[in-house]
Amino acid sequence: xxxxxxxxxxxxxxxxxxxxxxxxxxxxxxxxxxxxxxxxxxxxxxxxxxxxxxxxxxxxxxxxxxxxxxxxxxxxxxxxxxxxxxxxxxxxxxxxxxxxxxxxxxxxxxxxxxxxxxxxxxxxxxxxxxxxxxxxxxxxxxxxxxxxxxxxxxxxxxxxxxxxxxxxxxxxxxxxxxxxxxxxxxxxxxxxxxxxxxxxxxxxxxxxxxxxxxxxxxxxxxxxxxxxxxxxxxxxxxxxxxxxxxxxxxxxxxxxxxxxxxxxxxxxx
Numbered sequence: 001x002x003x004x005x006x007x008x009x010x011x012x013x014x015x016x017x018x019x020x021x022x023x024x025x026x027x028x029x030x031x032x033x034x035x036x037x038x039x040x041x042x043x044x045x046x047x048x049x050x051x052x053x054x055x056x057x058x059x060x061x062x063x064x065x066x067x068x069x070x071x072x073x074x075x076x077x078x079x080x081x082x083x084x085x086x087x088x089x090x091x092x093x094x095x096x097x098x099x100x101x102x103x104x105x106x107x108x109x110x111x112x113x114x115x116x117x118x119x120x121x122x123x124x125x126x127x128x129x130x131x132x133x134x135x136x137x138x139x140x141x142x143x144x145x146x147x148x149x150x151x152x153x154x155x156x157x158x159x160x161x162x163x164x165x166x167x168x169x170x171x172x173x174x175x176x177x178x179x180x181x182x183x184x185x186x187x188x189x190x191x192x193x194x195x196x197x198x199x200x201x202x203x204x205x206x207x208x209x210x211x212x213x214x215x216x217x218x219x220x221x222x223x224x225x226x227x228x229x230x231x232x233x234x235x236x237x238x239x240x241x242x243x244x245x246x247x248x249x250x251x252x253x254x255x256x257x258x259x260x261x262x263x264x265x266x267x268x269x
Contacts, residue, residue, distance in 0.1 A: 003031025004239040009079040011071060013037045013062050013121060014089030016044040019140065019185065022227035023086055023234045028054060030235055032084065035075040037062070062089045062117030063109070072124040081132060084238045085125035087118040088140045093154050107154045114158035115165070122169050126178055134177030138237045139166045140230075143186030143253045159184075163249055170247030179246040181237045186253030187216070188225040220255030220262075 010027050014020040016038035024034050028051060037060040038044040048057035056078050060071045075082050093110040096102045118139050129135035144152070145159025166182040173180055216224050233252050236242055251257050 003029075004241070005084075005235070006031030008032050008083040008238075009035070009075055009081050010084035010086060010238065011035045011037060011075050011082060011121075011125070012086040012088055013060065013071075013117065015086075016040045016047055016057075019188070019227045019230045020086075020088045021047060022231040023088065024051070024055065026228065026231035026235050027084075027238065030239070032238075033079045035071070035078065037071050037089070062087075062121060063112035065116075065120040068117065068120045069124045072128055076128060082125055082128050083135045085121055085135070085137045086140070086234055086238075087121040087137070089117055090114045090140060090142075090158075091155075092152055095151050096153075097151060099150075099153060102153060104154065110154040111158050111161075114155065115161045118162050119165060122165075122180065126169075126173050126176070129178050130173075130176045135179075136238050136242075137169070137173075137178065137180045138234050139180070139182045141166070141182050141184045141249065143184050143251060143257050146184050146249070146251065146257050166249070167247045174246060179237075179242070181242070181246060182249045183230060183233050183237070184249055184251045184253065184257070185225065185230045186251065186256050187219050188227065188230065188252075218256065218261055219253070220258065223254070225252060225254055 005027060010032045012020050012024050012034060015024045015036035024036055027034050033054045036044050036048055036055060036057045039059065039061055041059045044057040044059065048055045058071050058074050060067045062068055072082060091110055091113050093106045122137050125135065125137055139162050141162040142159040144156045145163050149156065163182050166180055170180040216222060230252050233250055237245065
């Protein structure tokens with residue numbers, strides 16, 4: 001495969017693990033140089049060291065606008081530019097079974113990371129791209145922001161807002177040759193899911209198993225997705241194959257948001 005992103009520089013927030021790590025690894029395969037941003041210094045530094053000289057790590061809290069701006073400046077200083085910004089960092093918050101039980105204790109943190117972090121990441125990257133020929137910005141939402149559902153309500157609201165913000169930013173920045181798109185993953189077991197159920201204590205793993213089984217059972221495509229599936233979508237939106245694509249939401253969900261999985265009648269004997 002040709003290195004489609006050779007010579008280009010990317011920033012991936014939340015890049016030390018999960019969807020972010022898979023995205024970093026996939027971008028490297030296509031020839032990009034990558035700055036990994038994450039709160040987890042140990043994991044992030046270990047990843048950067050293992051990937052070699054084409055990767056740098058920058059500890060960043062995306063909820064703090066100044067740190068996001070410093071992140072972009074760091075990428076430009078280290079690699080000479082910025083062509084792709086992947087706003088992937090996100091948190092689930094605490095899972096409550098009903099709105100009636102929700103205490104909204106983590107509301108500000110969830111919105112600050114999941115929404116404000118995407119907005120400031122888009123802004124900081126665009127400020128550089130405007131003066132340097134454009135670029136691509138990819139924001140990570142979720143099918144939880146596309147379809148309504150119970151529990152993790154702040155998370156769902158933040159991800160829905162990411163979708164709308166992405167479309168607004170795409171319109172705002174199109175004149176500068178900056179494309180802004182959104183990916184909405186679903187049906188992909190991640191550390192984010194585990195963190196949402198962690199407060200369930202000893203029952204957490206059993207809850208996670210049931211959720212994964214439900215994902216597989218309700219998707220039109222029977223297999224669970226992987227972080228690599230999402231990384232492939234990011235790579236498409238990063239490169240020249242998607243030059244005429246902006247303001248779109250690409251669901252990577254095994255067909256979940258397309259509709260209910262059809263029931264298959266038993267074969268006649």
